[in-house]
Amino acid sequence: xxxxxxxxxxxGGSEGVGAATARAFASAGANLVLVARRKRKLEIIADELRGxxxxxxxxxxxxxxxxxxxxFKKAQFEFGGVHILINNAGYHVRKPVxxxxxxxxxxxxxxxxxxxxxxxxxxxxxxxxxGEGAIINVxxxxxxxxxxxxxxxxxxxxxxxxxxxALADEIPDSKIKLAVVSPGTIDTGFVMDNxxxxxxxxxxxxxxxxxxxxxxxxxxxxxxxxxxxxxxxxGFLTTLTYLFPWIRRTMRPILERKGRAVKRxxxxxxxxxxxxxxx
Numbered sequence: 139x140x141x142x143x144x145x146x147x148x149x150g151g152s153e154g155v156g157a158a159t160a161r162a163f164a165s166a167g168a169n170l171v172l173v174a175r176r177k178r179k180l181e182i183i184a185d186e187l188r189g190x191x192x193x194x195x196x197x198x199x200x201x202x203x204x205x206x207x208x209x210f211k212k213a214q215f216e217f218g219g220v221h222i223l224i225n226n227a228g229y230h231v232r233k234p235v236x237x238x239x240x241x242x243x244x245x246x247x248x249x250x251x252x253x254x255x256x257x258x259x260x261x262x263x264x265x266x267x268x269g270e271g272a273i274i275n276v277x278x279x280x281x282x283x284x285x286x287x288x289x290x291x292x293x294x295x296x297x298x299x300x301x302x303x304a305l306a307d308e309i310p311d312s313k314i315k316l317a318v319v320s321p322g323t324i325d326t327g328f329v330m331d332n333x334x335x336x337x338x339x340x341x342x343x344x345x346x347x348x349x350x351x352x353x354x355x356x357x358x359x360x361x362x363x364x365x366x367x368x369x370x371x372x373g374f375l376t377t378l379t380y381l382f383p384w385i386r387r388t389m390r391p392i393l394e395r396k397g398r399a400v401k402r403x404x405x406x407x408x409x410x411x412x413x414x415x416x417x
Contacts, residue, residue: 139272139315139360142167145217147209149200149257150227152179154326155276158348159224159355164190166356171213171220173227175199192217200227200253201245210260220264221271224355225254225298228276228328230291232335243290250294255301265314272315272359275302276351279322279343282367282376283386287337295320299365306364317358320367321351333405339390341404342397343372 146163150156151172160170164187174180177197184193194216198205213220229249231242258273265271280288281295299318306316323329323340326348346368354366367373379386 139270141222141356141359143169144221144271145169145171145213145219145268146222146224147171147173147213147220147257147261148224148226149173149253150276151224152176152183154328155321155324155348155351155355156224156226157183158352159226160187160193162349162352162356163222164193167191168222169217170194171196171209171216173198173200173209200257201248203256206253206256206260209257210264214264219268220261221268222359223257223261223265223271223273224276225257225273226276227253230288230328232288232291232332232337234287235289238290246290246294247297250291251297251301254298258301258305262309262314266312270313272317273302274315274355274358275299275318276355277302277318277320279320279367279372279376282320282373283380284383285337285339286390287339303364315359317363318365319351319354319358320365320373321346321354322369322372324348324351330404330408333401333408336401338394338397338401340397341400342393343375344369 141163146168148156148160151160152174160172160183163170169191170193172180172184173196175197180195180197184195187193196209196212210220227249229246231238254275261273275298277298278295280292281299285292302316302318322343323345325345329336354368358366
């Protein structure tokens, strides 16, 4: 797909994968509507990219249904249409279910699953009217195999993948591409600013960069793939452990030990970096 002058809505667009995806689309000539809760962070990335393309920002909570409807009205008014929706906004409280506040459990479902479903529903007529386009949902390897310690988060991402695949079957003759990217651990503040809370097992696999995920998102807009699990070897491992639960249970202690060592190294690097920062 040629992204020149296409209009792209990106939720969670102020930092991390969202910001990297915004930069990639801007370099390809697309118009951008960036969505996040904090207006100041949106303004920073918008100011960075306005030398390359047209950028509008919309500070909102994706769990607010009325705000979601207003988002598409704004995009339609500013750019005359919508071609691509990237459902990237996410929420994760890293605790076992019994230790997680009920409001946080609900918010994980609201942000990670309900919001993308609603935004997709709102996007479909706009993209169809524009002639062609894509909806790419950002899921997770945690949505490909059960992960103890991330039950609610994994459930939201399992659901997002199921929604994406089922909707693709509902509109098979449409010119709207539906796909999901399922990354593992990503080198962003979403993970690296909270290392102590992240499960050890998450660090047993190679860590992707935000730019690598952004590249996968752009490729999914045009290629024939329905899902891009990354890294590829980790995607294969999640398939294997989903199909054969005994393998998952057997491998978990091994992977946790490996991940714990990586996590200790990352924590040590962070502490060393803090000491090197001058007062």
